[in-house]
Amino acid sequence: MYRNIAIAILVCIIIFLVKQCADTKKISDQHRNNLLLSDNAFTEYKDKEGKKSYRQEQIIVSKQKDIDKLVTEVEGLKKITTQVKIVFKTKVDTIKVPIDNPIFLTQPETGDKYLKLPASFKKIDDKWYGFTGRITKDGIEMIDSLWFVNEPIITFGREKFNIKTPFTKRDPIVVFQDENPYSSIKKISNIRLDKPLPKISIGLQGGYGVTTKGLGGYIGIGVNYNLISF
Numbered sequence: 667m668y669r670n671i672a673i674a675i676l677v678c679i680i681i682f683l684v685k686q687c688a689d690t691k692k693i694s695d696q697h698r699n700n701l702l703l704s705d706n707a708f709t710e711y712k713d714k715e716g717k718k719s720y721r722q723e724q725i726i727v728s729k730q731k732d733i734d735k736l737v738t739e740v741e742g743l744k745k746i747t748t749q750v751k752i753v754f755k756t757k758v759d760t761i762k763v764p765i766d767n768p769i770f771l772t773q774p775e776t777g778d779k780y781l782k783l784p785a786s787f788k789k790i791d792d793k794w795y796g797f798t799g800r801i802t803k804d805g806i807e808m809i810d811s812l813w814f815v816n817e818p819i820i821t822f823g824r825e826k827f828n829i830k831t832p833f834t835k836r837d838p839i840v841v842f843q844d845e846n847p848y849s850s851i852k853k854i855s856n857i858r859l860d861k862p863l864p865k866i867s868i869g870l871q872g873g874y875g876v877t878t879k880g881l882g883g884y885i886g887i888g889v890n891y892n893l894i895s896f
Contacts, residue, residue, distance in 0.1 A: 708854045
């Protein structure tokens with residue numbers, strides 16, 4: 667009898683210690699999430715083809731009220747489960763713009779040549795950007811139309827298993843890629859709702875514990891109350 671009581675007390679102590687560890691981990695994870703939300707830290711790297719990619723650890727919240735505070739409302743959508751916000755800049759340096767059918771006049775006194783105005787640009791139509799425009803009689807450069815082409819890819823997944831660190835937690839990751847070589851990311855933030863498992867459930871049970879005949883093995887159907895989540 668005393669042996670059974672001692673085992674029961676030991677089991678209770680183990681459950682208490684495990685719960686304390688789980689609570690500490692939960693607080694630590696929440697603190698980490700808060701830091702990531704404020705910093706929006708992300709990593710820039712190049713893939714095997716030399717294209718720029720950006721990755722960020724996914725921020726997971728477990729309550730709908732939290733995601734309601736963190737996400738931006740989108741008309742026509744309710745109960746948003748995932749949202750990614752990205753700020754990127756597209757910059758093209760040193761563009762040579764030829765004039766379409768230029769007419770040059772000569773200054774009689776000096777022999778200097780100058781462009782007759784107004785004059786239109788030839789259409790610049792690169793795969794990733796383009797524009798049209800003209801120079802007015804007042805010498806003002808007017809851009810009539812300007813466009814950029816972006817081909818973004820947003821991928822959700824988990825880090826690959828690394829044999830060098832087999833026991834390291836593989837975090838959920840968001841990866842952003844854009845085929846446009848002139849674009850670069852300035853800011854990324856992401857939120858995902860991950861609803862926790864219900865506290866109470868009914869199911870098949872089996873294990874070792876306290877029975878009507880003392881401690882021993884058992885199997886049956888019962889009600890579970892979830893104390894600890896891993």
